[in-house]
Amino acid sequence: MPTTLPRVKPTVAKEINKILFQLAKRDQMSVSAKTLELLKQAIEIEENITLIKLSETRERKKKQPTRFS
Secondary structure (H helix, E strand, O other), rough: OOOOOOOOOOOOHHHHHHHHHHHHHOOOOOHHHHHHHHHHHHHHHHHHHHHHHHHHHHHHHHHHHOOOO
16 A cells, blocks of 8 residues: 655765665665654754754843843
8 A cells, every 4th residue: 555655766976875775784674664754863863953052042041131221
């Protein structure tokens, strides 16, 4: 039965393709499943970086002295 999930077809360099196949084989999963797993991890890392930057910005603002006019 065809899936209703949206499709993404990235074009990757030969070396990345080779690594994806090796990782998928090692983990006994399809290349598609491995690619999805890696994409999810990358998105989580990006989200963490954004939250860290936001936190650092808030901390810097907190440490600034309050000025009264």
